[in-house]
Amino acid sequence: MPLVIAIDGPAASGKGTLAKRLATHYGLPHLDTGLLYRAVAFALIQSGLSLEDRAAAARAAETLDAGSLTDTRLRDRAMGEAASQISAVPEVRAALLAWQRRFAADPAGAVLDGRDIGTVVCPAASVKLFITASSLERARRRHRELAGRGEAASLEGILADIEARDARDSSRSAAPLRMADDAVRLDTTELDAAAAFDEARAIIERARATIG
Ligand code: CDP
Ligand code: CDP
Numbered sequence: 574m575p576l577v578i579a580i581d582g583p584a585a586s587g588k589g590t591l592a593k594r595l596a597t598h599y600g601l602p603h604l605d606t607g608l609l610y611r612a613v614a615f616a617l618i619q620s621g622l623s624l625e626d627r628a629a630a631a632r633a634a635e636t637l638d639a640g641s642l643t644d645t646r647l648r649d650r651a652m653g654e655a656a657s658q659i660s661a662v663p664e665v666r667a668a669l670l671a672w673q674r675r676f677a678a679d680p681a682g683a684v685l686d687g688r689d690i691g692t693v694v695c696p697a698a699s700v701k702l703f704i705t706a707s708s709l710e711r712a713r714r715r716h717r718e719l720a721g722r723g724e725a726a727s728l729e730g731i732l733a734d735i736e737a738r739d740a741r742d743s744s745r746s747a748a749p750l751r752m753a754d755d756a757v758r759l760d761t762t763e764l765d766a767a768a769a770f771d772e773a774r775a776i777i778e779r780a781r782a783t784i785g
Pocket of ligand 1: 583584586606610686742
């Protein structure tokens with residue numbers, strides 16, 4: 574049976590770091606699905622189009638080029654906000670859903686991280702993890718990360734951004750951020766990346782022992 578690991582959680586909870594480590598450990602392909610939404614927003618901005626132009630956003634999602642996902646500018650702070658705006662458009666989500674499902678259908682299995690992997694993209698995943706951390710800890714992490722990339726920002730500003738984005742992602746009607754009923758919650762507020770990985774691996778091994 575292919576091992577499909579679904580990882581969801583709010584901004585800077587550590588889901589991407591964990592997904593990467595798990596993918597390496599289990600020898601599986603990894604998709605950071607947030608990058609798809611960031612790339613759609615980036616394509617719109619680059620073309621001089623408004624993020625509120627829903628038809629243009631849908632077209633950008635339908636014609637998304639996999640090659641564009643490696644652009645480091647997708648990681649900019651502003652792109653997280655822009656991605657959150659266009660991700661509420663149902664047609665954008667529908668276009669990216671097919672993409673993500675194809676990725677998850679790899680015969681070996683896959684690790685995907687995002688907001689709706691356990692609830693919408695891979696409802697039959699072998700294991701579902703919902704990663705959380707306090708908003709202050711998440712803001713501290715993002716602050717350190719941005720400082721490392723030379724993007725200066727105040728901790729207060731980042732905290733406000735994170736809380737606004739959580740609220741928007743959780744309250745939208747199309748595939749809101751929500752823990753799947755059969756997901757396991759992992760709070761990483763007090764865990765570094767290595768400790769979170771150990772906990773996640775233990776959860777996955779228990780699940781594998783059950784599903785055989
Ligand atoms: O890394 P961070 O958690 O800050 O953001 P991200 O995972 O790159 O996602 C950026 C935005 O894309 C999120 O705020 C969501 O609005 C959207 N997104 C989504 O709607 N569904 C996903 N599966 C992944 C991201
Ligand atoms: O993907 P997501 O936005 O949920 O978060 P991430 O990109 O995995 O992690 C955000 C930042 O927090 C990165 O710089 C990680 O190295 C760091 N991190 C941490 O300090 N402690 C953890 N348990 C996980 C991640």
